[in-house]
Amino acid sequence: METNSDPLPFPHWFSKSQATHDVARGIMQYGPIARTPLAQVFNLSQGALSRITSDLIYDGVIEEMPAGSAQGGTLPEAITPPDTGGRRGRPQTALRIREDEHTFIGVNIHDGAITASEVNAMCRPIGGDVTEPITNRSPEAITAQIARIVSAVISPDAPWPAAIGLSLGGHIDDDRFVTFAPFLYWDAIVDLGALVQRATGIPTKVYNDLDSILLYECWFGDAIGVPRFAVITMGAGVGYSISDCGNPIDNPDKSYGLAGHVLIDPQGPRCSSGHIGCSQCLTSDSIAEEYSGIVGHVATFEEFARDLQANTPQARRLGERTCFRLGVLVATVANLAMPTTVLISGESSFIAKKNREFIRKGIDTYRHSQAAPVSFTIPQFSWRLWSDSAAARAIAEFIS
Ligand SMILES: [Zn+2]
Structure with a gap:
């Protein structure tokens, strides 16, 4: 067993002040972006920002796009892009990462x-x-x-x-x-x-x-500039993570699956730790076991998925029940952590894609009727x- 604990050498694109690295990251997240909104994002003067972007251009990290091509990126909610419409003046050039380097x-x-x-x-x-x-x-x-x-x-x-x-x-x-x-x-x-x-x-x-x-969602995906963004995954396990203003909230215990045993259905199946109806009932193994009990023989998760695809009544009902339970978990996350939006992913999120209305029913059962509807998205899953x-x-x- 390897016991050497010297840090592994890891390359860095460039080595400059923290502010310079922050601006490069900002161009990655919000770019292509013009200098004026970029200075607003980092609360820098135009002069300070220009010096930083000159350094980054010189180092080959970023480049200017052709004149007049400013905007197009995703800005944080608090930042309003400069209004240049109808006014004379030099159009702002947008900056972007030299991504193919x-x-x-x-x-x-x-x-x-x-x-x-x-x-x-x-x-x-x-x-x-x-x-x-x-x-x-x-x-x-x-x-x-x-x-x-x-x-x-x-x-x-x-x-x-x-x-x-x-x-x-x-x-x-x-x-x-x-x-x-x-x-x-x-x-x-x-x-x-x-x-x-x-x-x-x-x-x-x-x-x-x-x-x-x-982190992918915060830097390159749907969480760019979103005040608070939660991810729930269902598959072999149940995962949960949340970001604040584009920064994943860190905690050393996160990777132990802290949302894996939250009560979501008092009548649900028993998990291996002995809980009744905890969020483990969203895992593939638990769904396969529950489905086996319903159809009266030992069924795999793949068999359930096939039957769900074929829309057999037994598979459809378990799919709907699973999505109601997922909705309860989404409501729990929404009520306690107050995310702007919840992303549902994982290899069995196709079940959720089929039954959005049951997720909504699960959410509504545990959320105040006058509270804003919880925004959730279920992108197409791929490894x-x-x-x-x-x-x-x-x-x-x-x-x-
Ligand atoms: Zn449990």
Whole structure:
């Protein structure tokens, strides 16, 4: 077992003042963006902002877009873009990241499989992704498999990857040591960052998968500029995470699945910890077990999913009940954490997509009738989004 705890060398795009790194991040999140709203975002004078952006242009981190192309990005709610309509004067040039200067590899280890993909510095996909089932869960075998998949997704036409971001469901210390990974059944701490870095020759950091999803949404997705944004995932496990003003709220215990055993249905099934109707009833295994009881034989989650697709009455009713329960969890999150919007994701979020009205019923049952309706979205799920999100974490470190 690797016990060396020297920090793994990790590249950074440039090294300047904190304000310069903050502005680069702002251009990543809100760009293309003109200098005036950018100065407002960071509460900087026009002069100070201009000096910073000159440095970033000189270092090849950002570039000016053609004149008159300002705006188009997503601004924080408090910032109003300058009104140049109808007035004379030089149109503002917008600034953007030189996104094709660097590439990153994202890898996600999920329940039984590994997905890898390549992205540019704005986390935009390059080429196709690869998903392979895990055949051997030992750290050495998984490392060898990751190295093979990574080499398959590296594009020969793009710059060599600056870093690998690797995510999994579990607890990771120092962005490298996997100390808890319920889907991998490892019984000792594994220095997965060092193993993958050695096998690929590419600087590697390891992150929690849900933290990665949230950071992706805050930097490149739906949470840009949103005051508070919550993510709930359903699949092999139940995940929950929340951001404040584009920053994921951090807590060392988050990765233990703190929303995994919240009471959502007093008549629900019993979980392995003995709770009746806790949020574990949203997991694939629990749904399969409940479905087995309904149809009278041992059914897999895949069988339930097939029957749901075929709209059999038994599968449809369990799908509706599951979505009502999910709605109760969404209401709990909305009532206590007061997010602006809730994103529902995870590999079994297709159930939620089919039954939005039952999610709404679950929410309404536990929310004041005069409170604003809870805004929730259910994007099309893909493992690629999870591997790209792991790369997003690596990008965030690369630019900070
Ligand atoms: Zn439980």
